[in-house]
């Protein structure tokens with residue numbers, strides 16, 4: 513199949529645009545989390561932003577790998593979200609977006625790429641889909657614990673809470689309001705997904 517006439521070419525461009533926008537939205541969200549005192553959450557969301565830019569780069573490189581170094585103006589017909597809101601709601605919306613990418617859009621693009629004979633592109637979509645599903649899990653856990661006011665509460669009795677600023681560990685049912693070692697706020701304490 514001629515790449516220039518393929519649906520895969522448009523899907524790659526559409527995915528590149530989506531990843532760039534996700535990366536931008538996560539940076540906005542990380543800034544909001546930081547401003548609200550959730551420093552560790554902010555760092556987690558910045559890592560997601562970084563991941564999305566790495567995905568964008570892979571899609572971008574595939575277009576030049578198949579289309580040459582000077583591909584011009586790929587027209588794409590797609591819709592993208594432009595929503596704002598409270599941190600808690602934004603986490604939920606982004607989690608849904610990740611689920612949609614990971615479970616539906618990218619697997620579908622992978623199937624199309626396979627049908628069109630672009631096996632490596634199909635594999636790329638499949639690999640990135642797995643990451644988006646893991647992003648969905650992270651954002652869903654953040655949303656659930658933030659909205660239920662249990663971000664820094666243990667569900668298993670006393671457990672170790674670690675300050676991400678100074679590394680001190682406090683064994684308790686809840687992360688301290690301020691770190692006993694460095695005096696930074698509770699927002700610096702690590703959110704431990706394994707025991708949420």
Ligand SMILES: [Fe+2]
Nearest residue numbers: 531563564567
């Ligand atoms: Fe991504």
Ligand SMILES: [Fe+2]
Nearest residue numbers: 610643644647
């Ligand atoms: Fe993602």
